[in-house]
Amino acid sequence: MTVNLSKGQGISLKKADGGTLTAVRMGLGWQAAPRRGLFGTRTREIDLDASAVLFADKQPVDVAFFQQLVSKDGSVRHTGDNLVGGAGQGGDDESILVDLQRVPVHVNQIVFTVNSFTGQTFAEVRNAFCRLVDETTGQELARYTLDGGGPYTAQIMAKVHRVADGWQMTAIGQPSNGRTFQDLLAEIQAVL
């Protein structure tokens, strides 16, 4: 049972039995689209990077990305940079683990972004998705597919933010341009 999110849709990260989720994983997977032309079998490598930016009161206070795999407080961990993308079939190419219980109390939003480090636009990527998994059970909670890749090199995927009694995830799906998350900060501000 998973929820396919569309742009702007949110889901509560409460479990059905009322317990709160303790750890979630944001998984990102993609595949390089095959090239047209004479040497069609030659696929070019695409390096997408997932980042998680932690915000307190709309100010970025911490980050987990390929240059800093663990946020300073240790609550958000990036499992490592994948430079080429996967076969794109099912598995996650990059994952970010969020220990929700350990997120410092002043952090109220965590924004997940995807950047094309090698500069290809999302038009050259296929089967890209981001999904949220309950890390304790391995159950997929929500999936968001980046379909209709366009001429942009970054996307603000989703945010996980504090609501009244727990956390909620909202799919954002805002296209943007930039090599790393730093280039997106201004645009992230707009969706907080």
Place this chain on the structure above:
Amino acid sequence: MTAELVRGQNHPLTGDRLEVRVAAERPVVAVATLGDADGAVRSRDRVAHPGSPVLPGLDVPRQPAAEHRLAVGLAALAEDVHRVYVALALPPAPAGPDRFGAFPAPVVEVAGPGGTPVVRYVLEGLDRESAVVAVELYRRQGAWKVRAVGQGYAEGLTALLHDQGLPEAAECAAEALRAAAGADGAAAGPPVPGEPAGSPAGAGSGGISYRHPGRQSTAAVATPPAEAGPADAPAPASAGPEAYRPVAGDATGWSMDERLYNQVWGMFEDLARSVAAYRSAVDFAEARLDQRLDEVLSDPRTRVGPAADAAREEARAQQAALLDQARSVLDRDLAQLAAEAEVVEHALPPAYARWDNPVWHAYQVPLERPLAVRLGDLRLPESDGLRIPMLVRLPLERGLWVDSGRPPGGVDPGLTDAGQRRRLAVECAVAVAARLLAVHPVGTYTVHVVDPAGAAGTALAPLREHGALKEAPAGARGVTETLERLTRRVDLAQMAVRSGVPDALPEDFDPAGQLLIVHDFPHGFDDRAVTQLRYLADEGPAVGVHLLMVADRAEARGYGPVLDPLWKSLLRITPVPDDHLADPWVGHAWTYEPPLVPAGSGVLDRVLWQVGQARRACGA
């Protein structure tokens, strides 16, 4: 496989006996109504509510609860019943919420025979509604189906019943809610979720309870109490997953030794991280307060006057609230770690245990070298009595340096007397050396002492008296010889390892690990000895030769910077608590506490005596 329904979607049902389960964050009243072929509820005897909970084929709970189970026997329903509506309403509680939007969406599941959920429906998108038709079961061509309805009513149960065509909707709704309130009041304490009060299990009218009479449902246990505190505040330590009981050895590893080692390091990391989160929240709160106060000051119009005071007041209150929150999260984490430490500390083997641990009284010379050894305790100012054992792997990666100098920060100003510091440093070195000796099997570890000035005096007695040392501490004359021998040993071992012939070592080569306690450096050491010490510190650890220096760096100042590499290559420990160690994750300054033997305890003598006995017994 449970089908996840969205609003309006239907799903076929099989079997006769169903169970409709409701899970909500707050207590709700469950009502079931029976509709005819047109969907109309014709009279009050077609409504099952807390005031009249049992109808043929239908049994609803008697009181509001966060979790309900409604039993439905489809075959027992009257012939002209074509629909069964399951509705939820909020009880008229003065303190409770008056709209469904105030808490997370309730979840309804319909379970078939055997209790497996067939469909699941989350009632998303409710806001001002105080009553809602959750699902309907309906007959279609002789078979029953279920549909997710999710129709809410802001005007409450009355409007809901009225909409279903019930003539006496208002009276019926009032009776239902009154009965619910009465049952709630009558029930002592909070209602047990999922337990329809007074419902005789399995008795009458086709109602079935799938519950084991003596077993509490796990879902009910996990449900936090209805009066959960302020939204952002995490659940108190007693609720939810925090109710877990720590177990010693709760980590990965091939042996208990390794599991405990990993668990201790896990606790170390958890404490470092928790404190880092706390400190960053505190810093953020302060920064935000400063910023707000600056904002108030920078605007001349608002700088003075009641508005400015109010703004300042608000900024301070915000800061205080954030600090409280951060503190409560830290306290929760500390409580959990403290509970774990309590369990773990008692389960530690001698190599990991403090000297006051009873496990040392049952000490026996081990047959195997342990994975690691405890070199002391670590704590943070925030950790409030919680101490993490400082475990380091064996063989040691580098030598040790017990700093007998004045602590730079002056952590313990009571101990300024140089003589006292020096005595404590020797004691600390003896405690560490004794521990290393004790955790190694007989004959696999040798301790040498060089004390050219003989200044250590009686402090070394425990090591000497019980035959734990192979030879007496080397005095001024022995220094050269001891250093010469160890240097040669390192050189030989290195040569053998490099040329790939580790067996081709001379007869008199001692394969045991070597620990050289160097006391009172640099007094009585010539330049040649100093060079040899540097060589041993650099090259020794790789081939099992370690230094344990007891020294005051300030006294060796005369050598200038040439000795800096020596100090840097040694792990510095202090005989008094000192905050000089950093963790590998966030780099907090941890206060190190040496592994001293409690005053008046004879445990060290006893252990060393046993080591000496064992050595004599095997003739080593």
